[in-house]
Each structure stands twice: as structure tokens, then as C-alpha cells.
Amino acid sequence: MDDKKRKITLSALNVFKEKGIEKATVSEIVKGAGIAQGTFYLYFPSKLSVIPAIAEVMIEKAISLFHEQMDNQVPFTEQLQILIEIVFEYTENYREIYALLYVGLGSNQQLNEWEAIYEPYYELISSLLRNAQQNGEVCDNLHAKRTATLLIGLLETAAEQSYLYDEQNEETIQLKKRDVYEFAMNALKTN
Amino acid sequence: MDDKKRKITLSALNVFKEKGIEKATVSEIVKGAGIAQGTFYLYFPSKLSVIPAIAEVMIEKAISLFHEQMDNQVPFTEQLQILIEIVFEYTENYREIYALLYVGLGSNQQLNEWEAIYEPYYELISSLLRNAQQNGEVCDNLHAKRTATLLIGLLETAAEQSYLYDEQNEETIQLKKRDVYEFAMNALKTN
Amino acid sequence: MDDKKRKITLSALNVFKEKGIEKATVSEIVKGAGIAQGTFYLYFPSKLSVIPAIAEVMIEKAISLFHEQMDNQVPFTEQLQILIEIVFEYTENYREIYALLYVGLGSNQQLNEWEAIYEPYYELISSLLRNAQQNGEVCDNLHAKRTATLLIGLLETAAEQSYLYDEQNEETIQLKKRDVYEFAMNALKTN
Amino acid sequence: MDDKKRKITLSALNVFKEKGIEKATVSEIVKGAGIAQGTFYLYFPSKLSVIPAIAEVMIEKAISLFHEQMDNQVPFTEQLQILIEIVFEYTENYREIYALLYVGLGSNQQLNEWEAIYEPYYELISSLLRNAQQNGEVCDNLHAKRTATLLIGLLETAAEQSYLYDEQNEETIQLKKRDVYEFAMNALKTN
DNA sequence: AATGAATGAGTATTCATTCAT
DNA sequence: TATGAATGAATACTCATTCAT
Numbered sequence: 089m090d091d092k093k094r095k096i097t098l099s100a101l102n103v104f105k106e107k108g109i110e111k112a113t114v115s116e117i118v119k120g121a122g123i124a125q126g127t128f129y130l131y132f133p134s135k136l137s138v139i140p141a142i143a144e145v146m147i148e149k150a151i152s153l154f155h156e157q158m159d160n161q162v163p164f165t166e167q168l169q170i171l172i173e174i175v176f177e178y179t180e181n182y183r184e185i186y187a188l189l190y191v192g193l194g195s196n197q198q199l200n201e202w203e204a205i206y207e208p209y210y211e212l213i214s215s216l217l218r219n220a221q222q223n224g225e226v227c228d229n230l231h232a233k234r235t236a237t238l239l240i241g242l243l244e245t246a247a248e249q250s251y252l253y254d255e256q257n258e259e260t261i262q263l264k265k266r267d268v269y270e271f272a273m274n275a276l277k278t279n
Numbered sequence: 280m281d282d283k284k285r286k287i288t289l290s291a292l293n294v295f296k297e298k299g300i301e302k303a304t305v306s307e308i309v310k311g312a313g314i315a316q317g318t319f320y321l322y323f324p325s326k327l328s329v330i331p332a333i334a335e336v337m338i339e340k341a342i343s344l345f346h347e348q349m350d351n352q353v354p355f356t357e358q359l360q361i362l363i364e365i366v367f368e369y370t371e372n373y374r375e376i377y378a379l380l381y382v383g384l385g386s387n388q389q390l391n392e393w394e395a396i397y398e399p400y401y402e403l404i405s406s407l408l409r410n411a412q413q414n415g416e417v418c419d420n421l422h423a424k425r426t427a428t429l430l431i432g433l434l435e436t437a438a439e440q441s442y443l444y445d446e447q448n449e450e451t452i453q454l455k456k457r458d459v460y461e462f463a464m465n466a467l468k469t470n
Numbered sequence: 471m472d473d474k475k476r477k478i479t480l481s482a483l484n485v486f487k488e489k490g491i492e493k494a495t496v497s498e499i500v501k502g503a504g505i506a507q508g509t510f511y512l513y514f515p516s517k518l519s520v521i522p523a524i525a526e527v528m529i530e531k532a533i534s535l536f537h538e539q540m541d542n543q544v545p546f547t548e549q550l551q552i553l554i555e556i557v558f559e560y561t562e563n564y565r566e567i568y569a570l571l572y573v574g575l576g577s578n579q580q581l582n583e584w585e586a587i588y589e590p591y592y593e594l595i596s597s598l599l600r601n602a603q604q605n606g607e608v609c610d611n612l613h614a615k616r617t618a619t620l621l622i623g624l625l626e627t628a629a630e631q632s633y634l635y636d637e638q639n640e641e642t643i644q645l646k647k648r649d650v651y652e653f654a655m656n657a658l659k660t661n
Numbered sequence: 662m663d664d665k666k667r668k669i670t671l672s673a674l675n676v677f678k679e680k681g682i683e684k685a686t687v688s689e690i691v692k693g694a695g696i697a698q699g700t701f702y703l704y705f706p707s708k709l710s711v712i713p714a715i716a717e718v719m720i721e722k723a724i725s726l727f728h729e730q731m732d733n734q735v736p737f738t739e740q741l742q743i744l745i746e747i748v749f750e751y752t753e754n755y756r757e758i759y760a761l762l763y764v765g766l767g768s769n770q771q772l773n774e775w776e777a778i779y780e781p782y783y784e785l786i787s788s789l790l791r792n793a794q795q796n797g798e799v800c801d802n803l804h805a806k807r808t809a810t811l812l813i814g815l816l817e818t819a820a821e822q823s824y825l826y827d828e829q830n831e832e833t834i835q836l837k838k839r840d841v842y843e844f845a846m847n848a849l850k851t852n
Numbered sequence: 853a854a855t856g857a858a859t860g861a862g863t864a865t866t867c868a869t870t871c872a873t
Numbered sequence: 874t875a876t877g878a879a880t881g882a883a884t885a886c887t888c889a890t891t892c893a894t
Contacts, residue, residue, distance in 0.1 A: 108382070110301040114868060124876045126870080135868065191299070191382050202443070227465070231458070238437060238462050245432030252393075267422070271429050274418070275466035305885060315859045320886070490764070492683040496889060506855045508891080517889065573681075573764050584825070609847070613840070620819060620844050627814030634775075649804070653811050656800070657848035687864060697880045699867080708864070 093131045095121040097141040104142065105185045109135075109192045139192045143205045146185070150178050150209055164220035168272060171213070172243060172265050179247035210236050217276075227278045235276070242272060284322045286312040288332040295333065296376045300326075300383050330383045334396050337376070341369050342400055355411035359463060362404070363434060363456050370438035401427050408467075418469045426467070433463060475513045477503040479523040486524065487567045491517075491574045521574045525587050528567070532560050533591055546602035550654060553595070554625060554647050561629035592618050599658075609660045617658070624654060666704045668694040670714045677715065678758045682708075682765050712765045716778045719759070723751050723782055737793035741845060744786070745816060745838050752820035783809050790849075799849045808849070815845060 099120030103112040114135055118128050132138050153174050158167065179186070190202075213236035220226035246268040250261050290311030294303040305326050309319050323329050344365050349358065370377070381393075404427035411417035437459040441452050481502030485494040496517055500510050514520050535556050540549065561568070572584075595618035602608035628650040632643050672693030676685040687708050691701050705711050726747050731740065752759070763775075786809035793799035819841040823834050 113866085125868095125878090126876055127874080129869070130874070187378070187382050191378050230461075234454075234458050235462065237440060238433070238459060241436030241440060242429070242433045245436045246429060249428060249432060263425075267425050268429060270421075271426065271466045274468075275462045277465075279470070304883090316861090316885095317859055317887080318857085321857070326885070495887085507857090507889095508855055509853080511890070512853070569760070569764050573760050612843075616836075616840050617844065619822060620815070620841060623818030623822060624811070624815045627818045628811055631810060631814060645807075649807050650811060652803075653808065653848045656850075657844045659847075661852070686862090698865085698882090699880055700878080702865070703878070 090131070092121070092123060092127070093141070095123070096128060096131055097138060097145055100138045101142050101145060101185065104188055104192075105182075109139070109188050136192060139189055140201050140205065142185070143189050143202065146178075146182055146189070147205050147209055149182075150174070151212065153178055154209075154212055158216075160219070164216075164223065164225035165273065167216060167220070168276075169265075169269060171216070172269055175240070175243040176247045176250070176261070176265060179244060180251055183248060183251055210240065213240055220276075224278060226276045230276065239272060239276075243268060281322070283312070283314060283318065284332070286314070287319060287322055288329060288336055291329040292333050292336060292376060295379055296373075300330070300379050327383060330380055331392050331396070333376070334380050334393065337369075337373055337380070338396050338400055340373075341365070342403065344369055345400075345403055349407075351410070355407075355414065355416035356464065358407060358411070359467075360456075360460060362407070363460055366431070366434040367438045367441070367452070367456060370435060371442055374439060374442055401431065404431055411467075415469060417467045421467065430463060430467075434459060472513070474503070474505060474509070475523070477505070478510060478513055479520060479527055482520045483524050483527060483567065486570055486574075487564075491521070491570050518574065521571055522583050522587070524567070525571050525584065528560075528564055528571070529587050529591055531564075532556070533594065535560055536591075536594055540598075542601070546598075546605065546607040547655065549598060549602070550658075551647075551651060553598070554651055554654075557622070557625040558629045558632070558643070558647060561626060562633055565630060565633055592622065595622055602658075606660060608658045612658065621654060621658075625650060663704070665694070665696060665700065666714070668696070669701060669704055670711060670718055673711045674715050674718060674758060677761055678755075682712070682761050709765065712762055713774050713778070715758070716762050716775065719751075719755055719762070720778050720782055722755075723747070724785065726751055727782075727785055731789075733792070737789075737796065737798035738846065740789060740793070741849075742838075742842060744789070745842055745845075748813070748816040749820045749823065749834070749838060752817060753824055756821060756824055783813065786813055793849075797851060800851045803849065812845060812849075816841060 096117065100112070100117045102120060103116050106112075107116075112135070114128055115125065117135075117138075118125050121128075132141075154171075157174055158170055162170075210233065214232045217226055217230070217232040217236055217239075221228050221230070221232065246264055250256075250264040287308065291303070291308045293311060294307050297303075298307075303326070305319055306316065308326075308329075309316050312319075323332075345362075348365055349361055353361075401424065405423045408417055408421070408423040408427055408430075412419050412421070412423065437455055441447075441455040478499065482494070482499045484502060485498050488494075489498075494517075496510055497507065499517075499520075500507050503510075514523075536553075539556055540552055542549075544552075592615065596614045599608055599612070599614040599618055599621075603610050603612070603614065628646055632638075632646040669690065673685070673690045675693060676689050679685075680689075685708070687701055688698065690708075690711075691698050694701075705714075727744075730747055731743055735743075783806065787805045790799055790803070790805040790809055790812075794801050794803070794805065819837055823829075823837040
């Protein structure tokens with residue numbers, strides 16, 4: 089991505105996170121990016137059109153977290169725990185912006201883009217499941233890609249519930265992680 | 280709820296659904312409610328303060344769908360299918376508004392209210408699970424309330440994915456329902 | 471004056487003093503008067519129409535201050551000092567509302583009323599001057615009524631300057647009183 | 662002053678004069694200034710913040726009237742008459758706006774600015790008095806600056822009374838000028 | 853006379869976007 | 874490419890006044 093385009097995207101990410109999409113001003117975004125007001129419009133046609141670029145950046149972050157922390161050598165039980173840690177970690181940091189993007193893309197009628205952006209992430213989890221199936225750790229009957237989608241949905245929802253509703257002490261968060269681990273493991277395991 | 284307050288809430292629900300919260304105008308809301316502009320402010324202090332009232336109405340609708348369609352006499356496998364139908368049905372109708380409320384409550388800093396409003400719905404599913412546990416249809420080790428929360432999250436996420444990403448033909452939706460049924464049933468069943 | 475009318479007038483005086491005429495609300499005025507919103511309009515046709523009633527009350531206060539403190543037996547030099555004290559005292563308390571009324575009456579196009587309301591006060595000072603002229607303490611050539619008008623204007627302006635501009639320590643106020651006493655005494659005395 | 666800022670100030674002066682500060686609309690002000698609505702806010706943060714700029718313009722006008730009409734060569738008796746003419750002239754033109762500013766600055770809590778803005782005008786009159794004192798035309802005991810303040814107050818009040826109360830025929834105005842001339846001359850002259 | 857719920861006209865201010873430089 | 878001054882459309886909220894009770 090062009091250097092300035094990236095600067096704008098990252099600045100917008102911060103401003104959207106702090107103010108929400110509607111209350112964020114282009115003026116603040118360009119201030120954060122260190123460019124002039126008009127320059128913004130050389131790279132994006134409108135304020136809302138930055139949103140898909142932000143979504144890309146966020147999935148990049150999730151995927152790079154995955155590559156940093158995931159270990160292909162360990163058994164699936166452990167891999168699932170690592171995955172849960174990853175999802176909880178990025179949810180904690182990006183929960184608000186994630187919800188904003190979800191709505192923002194909706195109002196922007198670019199939901200199809202949303203799916204395309206998520207695609208590589210789903211694929212990553214799919215291959216994890218396929219490996220586990222080959223090792224007999226995960227039930228063979230499950231369709232890897234579709235199950236990956238459900239699994240990610242489950243983990244993200246659990247993380248959101250954790251950071252959204254609960255009083256957010258370390259204890260309840262650990263409890264939630266264990267709960268969702270048990271739930272998912274049961275759902276996936278060979279009988 | 281006061282008659283006028285309810286009229287305002289329902290009108291706001293419709294307008295928010297069509298335009299989104301930020302682009303909705305109080306002027307349209309009152310037109311829909313058949314009252315004068317100033318009257319709105321006798322019942323709500325601001326445009327955003329209608330949001331919790333809408334959330335209540337929506338949970339009411341979900342709960343009444345549940346009471347209409349759920350059958351306490353049938354086995355849990357069938358109850359789960361009914362539950363999936365219910366969640367997919369209200370998600371189809373209220374997905375956008377649901378997401379809007381999520382963000383709206385957030386910007387309104389009333390997220391704790393959100394949990395309180397959801398509470399009776401979680402409790403409803405909990406009792407379903409407890410009955411199934413007594414009948415030996417669901418694994419006894421599971422904590423009913425916490426599992427209910429995860430289960431609802433899973434079903435809602437699946438429904439959202441279905442209506443959000445997919446091309447929304449009847450076939451893929453049926454496939455998604457089957458997938459999530461299998462996934463959840465595995466997660467819950469006694470071994 | 472009718473009891474309720476007086477209650478409304480006094481409440482309006484307080485609210486106007488605190489908020490200014492434009493920012494004062496009828497709602498606050500009636501709250502202060504302990505009556506209902508609609509009752510206000512049984513006594514006054516509009517918010518601005520209370521202003522002349524307030525002006526009357528204020529001149530009443532000035533005149534009653536005069537009757538309380540003025541001593542007809544003492545020489546004019548001393549009477550002038552007493553008059554200065556009176557004007558400074560009511561200016562300190564009612565400066566803001568006085569200015570508001572001045573503008574308020576203007577926008578209300580009732581300036582002629584303003585003069586009529588002031589009339590008894592001017593007359594009071596006139597008779598003071600006439601007495602002093604008979605006693606040879608004040609120059610005989612001066613037209614008592616017209617001089618009274620100038621004198622009141624001078625004293626009120628001096629008091630306003632004192633409370634408006636200066637840092638309002640007791641010392642500068644005493645200095646101002648002495649200045650205006652000398653100025654006025656020179657202007658009035660027989661040569 | 663910036664060209665646009667001056668245009669806005671002068672337009673606001675006119676609109677305030679016609680409608681009063683509260684009833685004046687920014688929309689009218691910008692129409693009069695020949696600029697767009699938003700441009701107003703590039704130069705002033707709010708409608709009320711134009712007031713000090715107007716006050717400056719008005720004192721400028723008073724001072725330039727003074728420089729045009731005052732003659733340093735003539736005796737003080739004549740200078741005082743010229744001064745009275747000046748004060749009556751600008752009071753006639755700017756009485757309403759002057760009162761509005763007085764209240765406007767008050768509600769704006771910028772009364773200290775008001776004094777600072779008036780300062781050069783007071784200084785001008787002071788030097789007039791000092792010259793007259795050197796020529797033995799004005800009593801040496803008087804403190805020039807403090808007396809100047811009282812004198813201006815007296816003249817402005819007299820002019821206001823003249824244009825405010827009286828029926829404003831040329832005769833009563835001339836009478837008022839003569840009255841205030843006698844009053845002031847007595848107050849200032851050497852005995 | 854008294855009430856107070858309902859009305860709806862009216863306006864300052866913001867900010868995405870443009871365009872002359 | 875880059876700038877940033879200028880634009881002007883768009884809207885939540887207030888509050889004096891009314892009127893059915």
C-alpha cells in the first residue's frame with residue numbers, strides 16, 4: 089500500500105476507534121496522518137471509503153498474530169487453546185472498531201468486500217482443522233471450511249461477551265476461555 | 280409503557296432500521312409516531328436515548344417468538360432445531376437494527392443495560408438446557424447458564440454470517456442451519 | 471398589585487438577573503413563583519411584558535431606599551453624600567438587571583414607559599435641590615428638574631463605572647465616591 | 662484587521678443594530694458580508710464573539726470623530742462644546758448598539774475587555790483636561806484621568822437621556838446640550 | 853381561575869467536500 | 874501531487890404560547 093494511503097488508514101483506525109465513525113472528522117484524520125485536508129481526497133473518495141482499507145489492516149494484524157503465536161507441531165487441543173488466546177487478544181484491542189466496521193460496511197453497502205477480506209483468515213483456520221482431521225484429532229465428517237467459519241464466529245462472540253458484559257476481571261475471562269474451549273472441543277472431537 | 284412512548288419507540292425502530300442511527304432524523308421519527316417535534320422530548324431527552332427502549336422491544340419480540348414456537352414436550356434435538364429457526368428468523372428481520380443498537384449502546388455508554396436487557400432471554404435458554412440435562416439429553420457437566428450464553432452467541436453469529444455474507448439462497452441457508460445444528464449438538468450431547 | 475402578579479414579577483426579576491432576559495425561561499419564572507405554566511399568561515400576555523412591572527418594582531426599591539436613608543434636616547453637602555451612598559448601593563445590587571431592562575424596554579418599544587416610571591424618582595431629587603436652593607446651598611440659576619436628571623445620570627454612571635470596570639476593592643470605590651462628590655458639588659454650588 | 666474579518670464585523674454591527682443581538686441571525690450577517698455561512702466560523706468562534714470586535718470599531722469611530730472635529734487651538738470652553746457635539750452625534754447614531762454591547766459583553770463575561778477598549782478614548786479626554794489645566798482654564802486640583810472618566814459618563818448619559826426620553830425635537834436637544842455644558846463647566850472651572 | 857401536556861417554528865454550528873493556487 | 878481557505882447543506886433541540894380539562 090502507498091505510504092500515504094497507509095498513514096491515512098492507520099490514522100483513521102485510531103480516530104474511528106476513539107470517536108466512532110460518524111463523529112470522527114476528516115480534519116482529525118489528516119492531522120494524525122500529517123497531511124493536508126485536500127490530500128485525503130487524492131487517496132480516498134470519501135470518509136467512509138477508508139473503512140475497507142481499515143478492515144484489511146485489521147485482518148492483517150489478526151493473521152500476523154496467528155503466524156507469530158501458532159505452533160504447527162503441537163497437538164490440536166493445544167492449538168485450539170492458542171487460537172482462543174489469539175482471538176481474545178485481538179478482540180480485546182479491536183472490539184469497538186470491529187463493531188464499527190461491521191456497521192460501517194453495512195451502511196457503505198460493501199458487505200461483500202467484508203467476506204473477501206475475511207477469506208484468508210478463514211482459510212488459515214480451515215487448514216488447521218484439516219491437519220487435525222488427518223491426525224484423527226478432529227471429526228472427519230466436518231466440512232473444514234464451513235466449520236472454520238462457525239468456530240471463528242463462536243470464539244469471537246465468546247470474546248466479545250467476555251469483554252462486553254462481564255466485569256472483566258482476569259478470573260471471569262479465564263473462565264470464559266475454558267468454557268469456550270470445552271464447548272468447541274466437544275463440537276469438533278472424534279467420537 | 281406509556282402509549283406515546285411506545286409509539287415513538289416503534290417509529291424510531293423503523294427509521295433507525297432504514298437509515299441507520301446517525302442518519303435518522305428526529306423529524307422523521309415523530310412523523311412516523313404521529314406527534315409533534317417537541318413532544319418527542321417530553322418522553323426522551325435525546326435521539327440516542329431511545330436506543331435502550333428499542334432494545335427492550337426487540338428482546339420482547341425474540342422472547343415472544345420463543346414462547347410461540349417452542350414446544351416443551353418434544354425431545355431436545357427437536358427443540359434445538361426450533362431454536363435455530365427462531366434465531367434465524369429474528370436475525371433475518373432485525374440484523375441491521377441489532378448491529379446498530381450494539382454500536383449505539385456503546386457510543387451511549389449504556390452497555391451494562393444491554394446485558395440486563397438480554398438476561399431474561401439467556402435465562403429462557405438456560406432452563407431449556409437444564410430440562411435436557413435432567414432427561415439425559417445434554418451433558419451434565421455443562422454449566423447451564425454459561426453454556427446458554429455461548430449457544431446463543433453461536434446461533435446468532437451463524438445466522439448473521441448466513442444473512443450477511445452468503446448469497447442468501449434458501450439452499451445455503453438450510454445448509455448453514457444444518458451445520459450449526461451439528462456443531463451445537465456435538466458440543467452439548469452426552470458422550 | 472395582585473399577589474400572584476407580584477410573585478411572578480419578583481420571580482422574573484431574579485431569573486432575569488441570573489440568566490439575562492433572552493436566556494430566562496418562562497418555565498423557570500413560574501417555578502420560582504410557585505404557579506403553573508399557563509397561569510403566567512393570565513397575568514402577562516408575554517415574557518417581555520413583565521419588564522415594565524419589574525422596572526416599577528426597582529424604582530420602588532430606589533425610592534424606599536431614599537426615604538429610609540435621606541435626612542431632610544442636614545445640610546445639602548451631607549445630603550449629596552447620602553444620595554451617592556444610595557445610588558451606589560442600588561447600582562451594586564441591580565446593575566445587571568438595570569442594563570437588561572434598558573435594552574429590554576428598547577426591544578419592547580416601551581421607552582416612554584421607562585421615563586414615566588423614573589419620573590417620581592427625578593421629582594424626589596428635584597425637591598431636594600429646590601430646598602438647597604432656598605437655603606442658598608445650591609446655585610439659584612439651575613433649573614431643578616433638569617439638573618436633577620443630569621445629577622442622577624452622573625451618579626449612576628459613576629457607580630456603574632465603579633462596579634463595572636474597576637477591580638472593586640473598597641478603596642477604589644471610596645475614591646470614586648469622593649471624585650463624584652467633588653465633581654457634583656462643584657457643578658451645583660453657588661459661586 | 663483582516664479584510665473578511667472587518668466585513669463580518671461591520672455587517673454584524675448593522676444587523677445587531679436592527680434586530681438586537683439575540684434576534685440577529687448569523688445567516689443575515691454573512692449575507693451582509695457577502696460570504697458563506699461556514700466562512701464566518703473561520704474568523705469568529707461564535708456569534709457573540711463578534712461583539713468585542715464591534716466595540717473596537719465603535720471606539721475607533723468615536724476617536725476619529727474627535728480627531729476630525731476637535732480643535733486644539735481654541736479655549737477650553739469652546740473645546741467642551743465641541744466635545745458635547747461629538748458625544749451627542751455618536752450617541753444619536755449608535756445608542757442602541759452601544760447598549761446592546763454593554764449587555765452583550767456582560768453576558769459574554771468580557772467586561773474587562775470593554776474597559777481596555779475604552780482606554781484610548783479616556784486618555785484623549787484626559788490630555789484635553791491637562792492642557793486646560795496648564796492654561797488655568799480648569800481647576801488644578803482635579804485628577805485629569807479620573808475626571809475625564811466622569812465627564813465622559815456625564816456627557817454620554819445626558820445624550821442618552823436626550824435621545825431616549827425626550828420627544829427629540831431640535832429644541833429640547835439644544836436645551837440639554839446647554840444644560841450639560843453649564844453643569845460640566847461649573848464642575849471643572851477654577852474658582 | 854388554574855393547570856400542564858402538547859405544539860412547532862426557528863437557528864447556531866459542524867464538517868465533508870471542492871478548487872484555485 | 875499537495876495545499877488549506879472557502880463553501881453551504883443539513884439537523885437536534887428549545888421554549889414561548891395554546892387550549893382542553
